Amino acid sequence: MKPNPVVWFEIYVSDMARAKAFYEAVFQTKLEPLPAPSGGANGMQMLVFPNDMNTNGATGTLVKMDGVSPGGGGTMVYFGCEDCAVEQARVEKAGGKVHQGKFPIGEYGHCAIILDTEGNMIGMHSMK
Template structure:
């Protein structure tokens, strides 16, 4: 028996990058969106520069940003974030055209649809998910 939940478990994500301009160009080209600057709060730690993905705060799903901060490195082996897509093969092709690398072409995952995995221009592995 599963427990009833009132929200999705992920509320925000940050993808850390070395070259913010290069990463912004990659994600904008891959998803056909425009990222916007976000004023990060002064937490007393190293300053962080952020560019947010388009978000609708009243909608379901997690919002997030690309982030550049001293001492935090991008790369594989950490958390894998899946972006929702209409058809993940389209975004995988766009990612390759934008300088990324397709690690796993579109593949079926049974009743849950399809996924593809791509490496962005910063070395981060991201997932693409679609129902078709």
């Protein structure tokens, strides 16, 4: 297996407009439409996070798809931040909830755990 093996993620949503507004507000970024892959599920909608295929790290999309529901359990995605307290401060105003505020993880920096508007639990990580 290669180092940093995750290369893509998908966060499932039921209300694309609401989820888009949440992620753009919290992370101060712009999500762009991404065409569904050929052979993809009917009605599949995708918005992609900013990406640069020439750097380390993974990018991914918000996905609205028939038969797939958002919510907690299983896999959790962590978003890199300069200082996760900054993004955490935007969560509730954007319609989400702070599950666990910024906390230290020793020499590996800090994390915060939040719930988005769709009920997905995501993490934020920073060295500050």
